[in-house]
Amino acid sequence: MKYWLMKSEPDVFSLDQLKKDKTTWWTGVRNYQARNFMMKDMQVGDEVLFYHSNATPPGVAGIARISKVAEPDKEQFDKKSEYFDPKATKEKPIWFCVQVEYVAHFKNYISLPELRDNAKLADMLVLQKGSRLSIQPVEKKHFDILTKLGGA
Template sequence: MQYWLFKTEPDAFSIDDLAAMPEQTEHWDGIRNYQARNFLRDQVKLGDQVFIYHSSCTDVGIVGLAKVVKEGYPDHSQFNPESKYYDPKSNPDNPRWYMVDVKLQQKFAKLLPLSAIKSDPEITELGLVKKGHRLSIMPVNEQEAIRLLARLTNQA
C-alpha cells in the first residue's frame, strides 16, 4: 500500500461533496498535468490511502482520508466537448488523461493546516513543503504518512 495526497478546491469538489456521493465514492477526474497523470495511470493502486487536501481556499490543509477503490482508467471528461476538461487532441484509442475512483474513509474533525505541515520537522520530503512543487497528485512516503495520520488523529 502507498500513500498519496490529492488536492482539490473545495468550491469545485470538497470532502463534504465526497461524503455526499453514493457509497461516498467518486472518480477523481480533471487532472491535466502529465506528471500527475502518470501517477494516476501507472502508480496509484487499489487500496492505496489518499490524504484529501483542500487548496486554493481560505483554510488550506488536509481534511480527510480516502481509499483508492478503482485503479487508473481513461478520464471520460477529456472526450466530452461540453466538459471544461475536454481535450480535442485526446483520442479514445490512445487517451491522454486518467482518473481513479476513491472512497471516503474519514473526514477529520479538524483540518491539519499547511502551516502545521510545513513547520513539522519530521515532514521534509512531502511535495507540499518543497519549493516549486505544485502537483495536484503527489506521493507521500510511509514515514511522513504515519506522522500526518498521528497529527490528524491527535488534534484537539
C-alpha cells in the same frame, strides 16, 4: 500499499462532498506527471491524504482511498466539458483517472502552517517551494505522522 496526497479546491470538490457521494472519479487532471501516478502506480487500497488547496487555510482535511484503478477520463471526449481535449480519441485516450472513495475526516484539520511547523514533515513534497503537482506520492512515515496529528 502506497500513500498519496491529492489536491482539490474545496469550492470545486471538497472532502464533505466526497463523503456525500461516497466515491468519485478523479477527473480533470491534465498534467502528465499526475496522470502517470494514477495510470502506473496507484492500486486499489492505496491511501490518500485529501488536501484542500486554495482554501482558508489550505491543509489536509482527511483520508480517502483508491477504489478503482485508472480508466480513461470521459471528460476528455466531451466537447462541452472544460476538460475536453481535441487530441484525444476513444482509441487513444490521453487522460486517465482513478476512482477514490471516502474514508474519514480528520478530527483536527491540519493546516499548511501546521505542516510547515513540524520539522519531521519538512521534506514532504507539498511543502517544497513551487510544488504545484496536484497528485503526489507520500512516504509512509509522513502519512503515519499525519494520521496521528489528524486523529483519524
